[in-house]
Amino acid sequence: MVEMTSESDDCTINRRRRRLMLRRARSAANNGNKAVTDENSVEVSLHSSGPSCASSSERSSDDDVSAVMLRESSNQDVPPTPTKAAFVGSSYGCVSSIGRRREMEDAVCVELGFVSRALFKDSYDFFGVYDGHGGAHVAVECKVLLHGIVKARLEGAEGRVVDWEDVMGRSFADMDAEVARKGEKAAGTVGSTAVVAVVGSELVVIANCGDSRAIISRGGAAIALSDDHKPNRPDELKRIEDAGGSVIERNGHRILGVLAISRSIGDHYLKPFVTPEPDVRVVERTHLDEFLILASDGLWDMLSNDHACQIVRRCLKGQNGRRPDQQVAKEHGTAAEAAALLARTAMAQGSSDNISVIVVELERPSRKLIA
Structure with missing residues (x-):
C-alpha cells in the first residue's frame, strides 16, 4: 500500500508539483550518462539492450520533492534456487544526484x-556504482x-x-x-567505495568494497548480494586490529x-x-529474478532493502495509478522511473548525501543461448 504526502493517489510524484517530464527520445548505441549540471538536480538515463533503445532524462529541484512512503514488508526467507533458466539482455535505468551536497563525489558506470x-x-554487461570521499578523483578513475x-x-x-573471485580480487x-x-596531489587521502555487477544470461557476479550495496529481488524477496564493510563489523575489526590499527568511535x-x-x-x-x-x-540467474539494485549509501541510509524493492517492484509492474497520458512504456514503469523514484524517496526522507542508483531489470523475455 502506498501512502502519499500529496493529494494524488499516484505512487509517482505529482507532475505538477515536481515539474517532471519524461521525454521519449531516440537513442544511440553508445549513449553515455550525462553529467548533473544543477546542484540540486537528478538526471536519469534509460537504456535497453533490446532492438530499440529509449532514453529519458529529468531534472527537478529538491524543493519539489514529495515523499513516497511504502510500508515495510516483513522479513522473508530466501526462496530456494529453482531450475536454472537462460536470459539474454536487460534494460536498466540510472540516477546520479548531487542531493544537498556542494560537491558530487559519486560516479556511475x-x-x-x-x-x-x-x-x-x-x-x-557491467554496472558499477562508486561513492567517493575526500574528493571525486578516485570514483571517477574507477568509472573510467x-x-x-x-x-x-x-x-x-x-x-x-x-x-570470478580471483578475477575480481x-x-x-x-x-x-x-x-x-x-600519485596525483592529495590522491593518498582520497578514496572510493565500489560495488559492481557483471550480468550474463546465466550468472550475476557481484564484487564490492565499502558500503555501497547490491541487492536482488527474487520471487518477491529482497536478497542482499553484498555486505557493508564497516570498521565495527566483528570480522573487519579483528582484521584491522591484527594489522596494528584501531577503530575509534568518533561520530560513528x-x-x-x-x-x-x-x-x-x-x-x-x-x-x-x-x-x-x-x-x-x-x-x-533464475526465472524468479526480477531486478537488481546497486546504490551508494545515500540511498541505503534512508531505505531498507525491502522498502527499496517494494518501490521498484510497484513501479515496474505499473502499480502506480498513473493516468493514461502519463504512461511510459505502455502500462509498465521503466527502470529509469524506478531509479528516479528511489532517489527522490531517499531525498524526501532526509538524505543529505550524494545518491547514485542503478536498477537492472532481469525478467525481460528471454531466449536460449546458442551453443
Whole structure:
C-alpha cells in the first residue's frame, strides 16, 4: 500500500508539483550518462539492450520533492534456487544526484556487452556504482578504468572456467595500484567505495568494497548480494586490529578515528588497515529474478532493502495509478522511473548525501543461448 504526502493517489510524484517530464527520445548505441549540471538536480538515463533503445532524462529541484512512503514488508526467507533458466539482455535505468551536497563525489558506470561471445559462450554487461570521499578523483578513475581492467583479466582467462573471485580480487587490486601509481596531489587521502555487477544470461557476479550495496529481488524477496564493510563489523575489526590499527568511535566507528568504512579503493594513507579486497558473490540467474539494485549509501541510509524493492517492484509492474497520458512504456514503469523514484524517496526522507542508483531489470523475455 502506498501512502502519499500529496493529494494524488499516484505512487509517482505529482507532475505538477515536481515539474517532471519524461521525454521519449531516440537513442544511440553508445549513449553515455550525462553529467548533473544543477546542484540540486537528478538526471536519469534509460537504456535497453533490446532492438530499440529509449532514453529519458529529468531534472527537478529538491524543493519539489514529495515523499513516497511504502510500508515495510516483513522479513522473508530466501526462496530456494529453482531450475536454472537462460536470459539474454536487460534494460536498466540510472540516477546520479548531487542531493544537498556542494560537491558530487559519486560516479556511475554502465558498459553493455563489455565482454562478448567472441571470448566466452556468454556476453556480459557491467554496472558499477562508486561513492567517493575526500574528493571525486578516485570514483571517477574507477568509472573510467575498472571495467576495462576486469575485461583484461577475463580475456586472460579465455578458454578456461572463470574464477570470478580471483578475477575480481585482482581487478580491484589493479585499480587500487593504478590510483597509487598516478600519485596525483592529495590522491593518498582520497578514496572510493565500489560495488559492481557483471550480468550474463546465466550468472550475476557481484564484487564490492565499502558500503555501497547490491541487492536482488527474487520471487518477491529482497536478497542482499553484498555486505557493508564497516570498521565495527566483528570480522573487519579483528582484521584491522591484527594489522596494528584501531577503530575509534568518533561520530560513528572510524579507522584511526578518520574513515567510516573498512575497505575502499584509494585511501593509501590508511594502508594496510583499509584494503581494496572485495567480497565476491556469484549467483545463478533464475526465472524468479526480477531486478537488481546497486546504490551508494545515500540511498541505503534512508531505505531498507525491502522498502527499496517494494518501490521498484510497484513501479515496474505499473502499480502506480498513473493516468493514461502519463504512461511510459505502455502500462509498465521503466527502470529509469524506478531509479528516479528511489532517489527522490531517499531525498524526501532526509538524505543529505550524494545518491547514485542503478536498477537492472532481469525478467525481460528471454531466449536460449546458442551453443
